[in-house]
Amino acid sequence: MGAVFAREHERLVRVAYLLTGSSAVAEDLVQDAFVGLHRHWDGVRQPSAYLRVAVVNACRAHHRRNLRERSYFPELVTDTVVAETPVVLDALAELPYRQRAALVLRFYEDRTDSEIAQALGCRPATVRSLVHRGLATLKKVITQ
Amino acid sequence: MNAKDEAIKSALRTALHDAAGQIDVRSATLMTADELVVHRRVTRRAPMVAAMAACLAVALVVGGWLLVSGGNDPPSVLTPAAGVVGGCAGKAYVTNGSGSVSVIDTATGKVSAPIPVGGSLGGVAFTPDGRHAYVTRSKIADDNSPDGTVSVIDTATGVVSATIDVAAPTGIAITPDGTHAYVTNNDGNQRSGWVSVIDTATGKVSAPIPVGGSPHGGYPSGVAITPDGTHAYVTYFAGTNGDGLAVIDTATGVVSARIDLGKLSVAPGLAFSPDGTHAYVANVVGEPVSPGTVTVVIDTVVSVIDTATGKVSARIDAGRGSRGIYGGGGIGGAAIAVASTPDGTLAYVTSSFSDTVSVIDTATGVVSAHIPVGGFPVFPGSSGAVAFTSDGRHAYVTVGDDNTVAVIDTATGVVSATIPVGEHPTGVAICPAISVAQARRVTVQGPVLVNGYLVVTANGQVRICAGLRATRPPRCTTSALTVRGLVRRDFDDLALRGRPGRTRWRPDPVQILGAVQGDVLRVAENAPA
16 A cells, blocks of 8 residues: 555645645545545555545535535635636636546546546546536636 | 647646646655544544634734735735744834834834843944844943943844944944944044944954044944945044045955045935945035034035045935034034935935935935924934835834834825834834845745745746846746745735736835745745645
């Protein structure tokens, strides 16, 4: 497991950061994923795939929770901003979560359709559709 | 997929890699299963608690940051008001005639417990790195203290860390490279008077450089170093033969020129324009009321010296036409001083006879305002010293008769605060901002005020640069620091040029207070995870 950690940890934190916008949250969620991996070590055949699914799901759960909290604490919208972000990332953050995740896994991680499908729990055709719709929205926002 | 789609993909790919590359992933090590579980128990919070903690963090960050702002102008100084220890960043030091140094927080105006030095204090100057303040301490008649010293205060601890014997110190200035301190000595003898040069690394004092003596008069008082560090200008009582300003070549330590400020001229304070082309000398001139006495009728003027030619190029009446009878005993410590704003557009002159600060537009040489500040004493050793904050927004003026420091808002020309300090405040100095290049070069301890140009690149990198290249949009010159910890609110306040999603920048310099580590300037601790 040490080898998996050394190989995957840093990259997963960066993916989780792209999915949540907060490095602190990203580190926590990735840590959680490793806890889960450790618990299920005997039953996991592809540790890196397991971790990716766990992190993508955890980030999604974080977003759901965050949306709910934002309605109570509107100031939270600003809590994770460390720097001025480019327009394309602002637009990315506004996408539905699955589109955002598909784009991050495709264009940051360079994952194949089937790998992304596995991480999102959907079919490869759906991944193509998510990527296509996500890019279309980004294009619309940027060329506005 | 057309070309436009490819462009979007490429932009997204770049933005994602840049953003992901910006975070520091802690060099975590794999914990054992038990450690992991314990770790999660300790760090996990109920969602609502986490949300409230996050809120609190936001409030702390926002609350801990004071954006120094004048009117509707965008603030140019970001000053964390809390959690700062050590160094002089954000502080003004005021020397008191009663022997202590008052320390003012320039963001809040609060005065911390005075630093005891003893004797009677006059001039004060910070080293360029802000780690030390040098104050001149003269003996007072009924005091058992040594004759005179220059006392060195460690700004991180606020205690006197070194005491250097200098017989009769009055004014002090430190070279831009921080290696030497020039101290004027006035031993009360019209025919003597000299400058001592202190090696700041060793504390050793040079052989005295005489500036007085017949026919040149004595009582040296003000001293200032040219911005390029090549010359020290020293003012002294001109006597009946004229002169009044000696130019010392800092390389050789000899007086290389004298500039005539007029017969019986007394010039207690002087300052250079930031580009070094002009010196502004606060100057009282007059004529003997009766032959054979030193009593003179005085006008307050500012003599403007062209440093290239060494000639007085203008005399500006700064005293509002007020005149006074100036007793002989007062010579050498007249209550006027001058300072120039960091951008060089204004010079402030204090005038003891009208109890005002006169504002001179340096481009036209016209006095644009007389600001009443309270009582300046006319007796020696208690001068109305002036210092500007490094963003030029405020001027600090010691008001000796009132035991206060008047803070003038330079945008409005109004006294915005009156801060009580010790008895008979004399000198004032404000912690200097350091350049980006300096911040990169030296090991910086504690928070520092870094002066530079802010550039936010298209991929969200925030940098403070030594200069801007004149491209469209501008780019950083090679010397730059990455800035971490600014929040979006700060950017809104900074009113950057450029369009969102492209490079944005601020055309005029900003000062950012933070801790420097390697190539990173961290302006505040991030919210706790």
